[in-house]
Amino acid sequence: MPEQIPLNDGSAIPQLGLGVWQVDQDITAQVVGWGIEAGYRLIDTAEGYQNEEGVGEAIRGAGVPRSELFITSKLRNGAHRRDAALRAFDETMEKLGIEQLDLFLIHWPVPGQDKYVEAWKTLVELRQAGRIKSIGVSNFNQDHLQRIIGETGVTPVVNQIELHPQFQQRGVRDFHASHDIRIESWSPLGSGRLLGDPTIAGIARKHDKSAAQTIIRWHLQEGLIVIPKSIRRDRIAANFDVFDFELDAQDLQTIRGIDSPNGRTGPNPATASFLF
Template sequence: MSTIPTITLNNGVSMPQLGFGVFQVPDDQAQQAVETALEAGYRSIDTAAIYGNERGVGRALAAAGLPRNEVFVTTKLWTDDLGAGRARTALEASLDRLGLERVDLYLIHWPAPATDAYLETWQEFAGLVETGLTRVIGVSNFLPEHLERVAGLGGVIPAVNQIELHPALQNRETVAANAHHGIATEAWSPLAQGAVLDEQAVTQAAAAHRVTPAQVVLRWHLQHGNIVIPKSVTPARIAANLDVFSFDLTGEEIAGIDALERDGRTGPHPAAFNG
């Protein structure tokens, strides 16, 4: 089993660079999927309150019996709980569903920028670390302007910004803003739901390294320094998505995949609940 590299976040906590996501996995399937992932060697699990599968994830964590400090668990606060005085209650509800005393990373899932409620929430997030309910705090689906406003509060800077990111949508402005603020970039939908796996730049690299197109795209993310959380409920794919540390893409191969960006959006789809 290959050792998964880690990223040191801006508060000194280390996070596995490759983890397992459970977006769109029903709660009654989440336990088996997460147990399979943990058995395969994943040590980072990403869920969210809006996914409706925190209980299934919690059952898997309990069944696996791994020491708590060996599994990095992320969950997220949904927009219904944005606003002053609500973050702790929302996190405690997630912890109850997960069966945990703390998570490792807690994210604001969406800025819902029609109001400034995400700023009020962020101001309370630091207290969640102080109380020991989470080790790290961050955001998801935040654009550069949202990050600037959070930074302008003068307090803790998010450790992670989880955004839609894949070869067809590279979100370069947000990635640059993350880097400017010392925020790690985490990619959701890293495989573009399969939309880029038939691209010539991907298939040629796969053939050259005798790996799958999905493994090539995940390797592309890792070599760019992204944290990545592929999702699958198929045991073979769960294992294959972790088997991406035995080869390196060449500079030419990376450039070829970089050139695949074709979506002009600079941010996530407004209706996306992902990440």
């Protein structure tokens, strides 16, 4: 089973979870149900994914206590103003059908609209009101983090960023560690393109595991929180079956060698300006 990773507010988060980005609302409840059946307890959604209702349905039908599940959602980019953020959060909670959210993140800083500090203050307010256990951010660069910490005195527990073997983000990890901010990897398989990488394939054969299992194991051994996504029942289960092997020092060094400064597959947080 995944380790429980301690957070800087005294809470803890399962190290391996199930992401539901691009999972159609019509199948989300079934997909999340398969995940819970396979052993996942961390479920990661967002307002912008438009499938929170499906996650809520899965929570109600899970057959496991709510206290065993760790549910994450994210504030949409167009709702950074306090009044809009409060309304959006109310909508999230109604769709999920739960009393308290385990983790709420600002999805993107969108620095061009310069409202992410106001959004962060609103998340702090919601946490103080007891509606959220933990608060964090997603896709924040170091300057964004420094600003919200400096203006509020509150440090995010998590920063969810694009991170995978071809984009290892080693340059930002020291800053996160020094502020006790946990890194959570989105697009952990490189949006699927790493599944055919010959270096990964060779290491996978060595351990009699799939490329996806090998990459997920790498994230775990790097101390990262990881949220792979699939809509196939067999792959959801296989992605959780990563606790019976370990990459050795040579494997880790080899994977380090495929890192690339040009490995990003998603938007750049410094310039991303889309609203949803």
